[in-house]
Amino acid sequence: MSTSEPHARFSSRLPSAENGHDARSRQAARVVNLRKEYHLGGNNIVHALRGVSLDFPEGDFVAIMGQSGSGKSTLLNLLGCLDRPTSGQYFLGGQDVSRLSDYELSRVRGRLLGFIFQSYNLIPQLTVVENIQAPLFYQGRVGGKETERCVRLATMVGLRERLDHRPFQLSGGQQQRVAIARALVNNPRVILADEPTGNLDSQTGEEIMRLLEALNESGRTIIMVTHELDIAQRAKRVVVMRDGLLEAAH
Amino acid sequence: MLKKILLTLRLGFFSLLLHKMRSSLAVLGIMIGVTAVIWLVALGEGVSQEAQRQIKDLGATNIIVKSVKPAAGSSADEGARFLPYGILREDYDRLLGNIPWIRQAVPMREISREFRHRARSHQGQLVGCTGEYLELNQLSLWDGRFINADDQKLLANYCVIAQSVAEQLFPTENPINQSLQIDSDFYQIIGITADRDPSAAIGGSLAGRDYNSDVYIPLETLRARIGDQVMTGRSNSMEGEIVELSQITIGVANIEQVDHAADIIRELLSRNHPNEDYAVIVPKELLRQAENMRMMFNALLILIAGISLLVGGIGIMNIMLATVTERTREIGIRRALGATRADIIQQFLVESVVLTGIGGALGVAVGFFCKPATNSIRKFLNTFFPDSMASVPASIQNLEPQVAYWSVAVAFGISVGVGLLFGLYPARRAAMMDPIEALRHE
Numbered sequence: 056m057s058t059s060e061p062h063a064r065f066s067s068r069l070p071s072a073e074n075g076h077d078a079r080s081r082q083a084a085r086v087v088n089l090r091k092e093y094h095l096g097g098n099n100i101v102h103a104l105r106g107v108s109l110d111f112p113e114g115d116f117v118a119i120m121g122q123s124g125s126g127k128s129t130l131l132n133l134l135g136c137l138d139r140p141t142s143g144q145y146f147l148g149g150q151d152v153s154r155l156s157d158y159e160l161s162r163v164r165g166r167l168l169g170f171i172f173q174s175y176n177l178i179p180q181l182t183v184v185e186n187i188q189a190p191l192f193y194q195g196r197v198g199g200k201e202t203e204r205c206v207r208l209a210t211m212v213g214l215r216e217r218l219d220h221r222p223f224q225l226s227g228g229q230q231q232r233v234a235i236a237r238a239l240v241n242n243p244r245v246i247l248a249d250e251p252t253g254n255l256d257s258q259t260g261e262e263i264m265r266l267l268e269a270l271n272e273s274g275r276t277i278i279m280v281t282h283e284l285d286i287a288q289r290a291k292r293v294v295v296m297r298d299g300l301l302e303a304a305h
Numbered sequence: 306m307l308k309k310i311l312l313t314l315r316l317g318f319f320s321l322l323l324h325k326m327r328s329s330l331a332v333l334g335i336m337i338g339v340t341a342v343i344w345l346v347a348l349g350e351g352v353s354q355e356a357q358r359q360i361k362d363l364g365a366t367n368i369i370v371k372s373v374k375p376a377a378g379s380s381a382d383e384g385a386r387f388l389p390y391g392i393l394r395e396d397y398d399r400l401l402g403n404i405p406w407i408r409q410a411v412p413m414r415e416i417s418r419e420f421r422h423r424a425r426s427h428q429g430q431l432v433g434c435t436g437e438y439l440e441l442n443q444l445s446l447w448d449g450r451f452i453n454a455d456d457q458k459l460l461a462n463y464c465v466i467a468q469s470v471a472e473q474l475f476p477t478e479n480p481i482n483q484s485l486q487i488d489s490d491f492y493q494i495i496g497i498t499a500d501r502d503p504s505a506a507i508g509g510s511l512a513g514r515d516y517n518s519d520v521y522i523p524l525e526t527l528r529a530r531i532g533d534q535v536m537t538g539r540s541n542s543m544e545g546e547i548v549e550l551s552q553i554t555i556g557v558a559n560i561e562q563v564d565h566a567a568d569i570i571r572e573l574l575s576r577n578h579p580n581e582d583y584a585v586i587v588p589k590e591l592l593r594q595a596e597n598m599r600m601m602f603n604a605l606l607i608l609i610a611g612i613s614l615l616v617g618g619i620g621i622m623n624i625m626l627a628t629v630t631e632r633t634r635e636i637g638i639r640r641a642l643g644a645t646r647a648d649i650i651q652q653f654l655v656e657s658v659v660l661t662g663i664g665g666a667l668g669v670a671v672g673f674f675c676k677p678a679t680n681s682i683r684k685f686l687n688t689f690f691p692d693s694m695a696s697v698p699a700s701i702q703n704l705e706p707q708v709a710y711w712s713v714a715v716a717f718g719i720s721v722g723v724g725l726l727f728g729l730y731p732a733r734r735a736a737m738m739d740p741i742e743a744l745r746h747e
């Protein structure tokens with residue numbers, strides 16, 4: 056287990072990587088010609104993704120934008136290993152995860168990915184610390200050391216005083232902070248954020264964005280879906296989707 | 306690993322606390338089922354242990370031959386005022402002569418009589434018997450001595466009375482050497498037998514043999530003074546019966562000989578008694594029957610209890626399905642955080658097992674209250690329905706439930722099993738959800 060906390064800086068940050076083993080090792084994630092079709096019965100097929108290729112170097116912070124129905128969520132679900140592509144490849148930490156079984160995908164999610172959702176998605180019956188610890192629980196890491204780490208993360212997101220509170224006792228912004236701490240607890244290769252400020256007022260959204268920026272500066276790879284241009288512009292780069300394809304990279 | 310299981314248990318427990326009412330009702334369902342198993346088995350065991358004790362008292366190596374009044378109309382002497390029936394003294398000799406390995410054969414004649422001492426009287430059974438009668442019926446002497454062979458020879462006017470009779474007739478004095486009046490004769494009291502529990506009902510009557518209002522006199526004395534001919538019915542009517550012996554209790558040396566001896570006895574008696582005025586009772590066979598009855602009874606009880614646990618299990622399934630639906634989003638979150646399908650199954654199985662386990666534990670706790678509960682129910686019935694309680698057989702009235710430890714283990718095991726079985730489908734349903742759809746669920 057690496058000791059890298061959000062504040063430990065990565066020594067090198069490379070731009071969009073080429074093919075090859077060398078480059079791949081410095082890539083957090085990479086998708087190649089990713090397609091996703093939904094079969095709706097009969098001959099009715101929805102092409103949600105029509106061949107998306109994208110590299111995510113380590114330390115990247117990318118915002119995905121696009122009209123409703125353009126395939127953002129579909130892409131993010133595939134990146135989050137919650138679903139499998141119809142065709143194409145997805146490399147995560149050097150491993151092709153596009154054909155893994157449900158069990159293996161679960162393990163990959165638990166070890167390599169962190170999720171931040173628009174509606175926070177904390178588990179209501181657990182306390183702040185327990186929520187942060189949940190991903191470790193499924194890796195069988197339930198010792199006192201792990202709890203300490205969770206307390207440290209809670210402190211980092213400014214919830215030191217609220218360790219034993221339950222989600223319904225927290226404001227939206229505080230809940231999202233817990234979610235961010237939870238997304239960091241397993242030291243993931245990639246953090247996926249689906250409209251992380253979508254449910255927050257602009258001031259609280261601003262605080263969350265500052266937190267994400269700080270994480271990125273300390274070396275975390277973040278992929279974020281958003282509808283808001285000013286939020287997207289806080290990322291290092293923006294990709295826009297249209298009709299299941301990438302339109303342009305800024 | 307252990308810690309993980311403990312945490313899952315804790316989590317399950319807290320998740321159940323989210324819906325206290327619902328969870329309590331499910332727990333109640335299982336608790337009732339488990340209590341039902343334990344109580345029913347305890348009552349069944351109590352009944353059958355009492356029955357077995359009574360039968361064992363009759364002696365497993367004994368065969369009892371009893372006179373039975375034939376059904377009306379079957380007698381050749383119909384219309385006769387004095388109906389002769391039952392075992393004869395010559396039957397006794399025949400049995401002894403034909404079955405050489407008989408260890409002992411104890412004849413007995415009993416009549417219902419009134420016993421008097423001065424102004425006091427007591428209604429009971431007058432038993433004409435030999436000295437072996439005492440040991441054969443596991444009676445013990447409380448005071449004095451029992452009838453012996455000399456008393457028979459001398460046709461002595463001696464009697465031995467049961468403790469209850471003694472207390473009734475001699476509340477303040479020592480009865481020994483006092484006189485007891487039966488009909489117009491006086492007998493000298495030479496001994497007192499200690500009271501004992503009734504033995505099993507035999508020969509078709511429901512009530513067990515009660516030894517506590519007996520008076521014993523030598524068989525030969527009874528024959529000489531009272532005779533075979535006995536009035537029945539009201540005092541002045543000239544109706545009655547002629548019976549030589551009421552019962553012969555035959556003992557063989559070991560239990561393997563019982564069946565063969567019983568066959569011979571039945572064969573011998575059937576030749577001379579075409580109108581079936583006797584019964585052959587074999588306690589060993591009764592014991593076997595009682596054992597079969599007990600097993601059938603237990604099977605039936607387990608079936609009933611199984612049904613109540615099934616109903617409880619359906620309640621559990623119902624609640625777990627509601628829980629799974631309600632917590633669809635939580636399931637999605639957990640899947641996103643790395644929970645495998647097996648993890649989800651485990652989580653919900655643990656929850657349903659916690660539910661049924663708590664129900665089972667409470668059921669076991671209540672199960673142990675079977676004895677006091679039975680006692681207070683009995684007290685209640687005796688207070689408010691004394692008449693109907695009086696007609697209930699003594700074996701039920703004195704019922705002492707026996708909580709069987711195997712039933713506690715089985716009931717608790719089944720309750721946990723019900724949790725696993727009925728939790729499995731909801732848990733699988735939770736695990737098979739598509740994580741994306743689960744996350745989108747409101």
Ligand SMILES: Nc1ncnc2c1ncn2[C@@H]1O[C@H](COP(=O)(O)OP(=O)(O)OP(=O)(O)O)[C@@H](O)[C@H]1O
Pocket residue numbers: 093095101102103121122123124125126127128129130
């Ligand atoms: N489970 C599904 N079954 C069928 N079609 C689907 C499914 N999920 C998505 N789609 C379709 O795929 C296309 C892309 O959907 P997606 O949810 O990725 O869009 P989006 O860019 O996230 O839109 P929004 O901004 O509204 O969230 C849409 O046409 C949608 O109807």
Ligand SMILES: [Mg+2]
Pocket residue numbers: 127128129
């Ligand atoms: Mg979307």
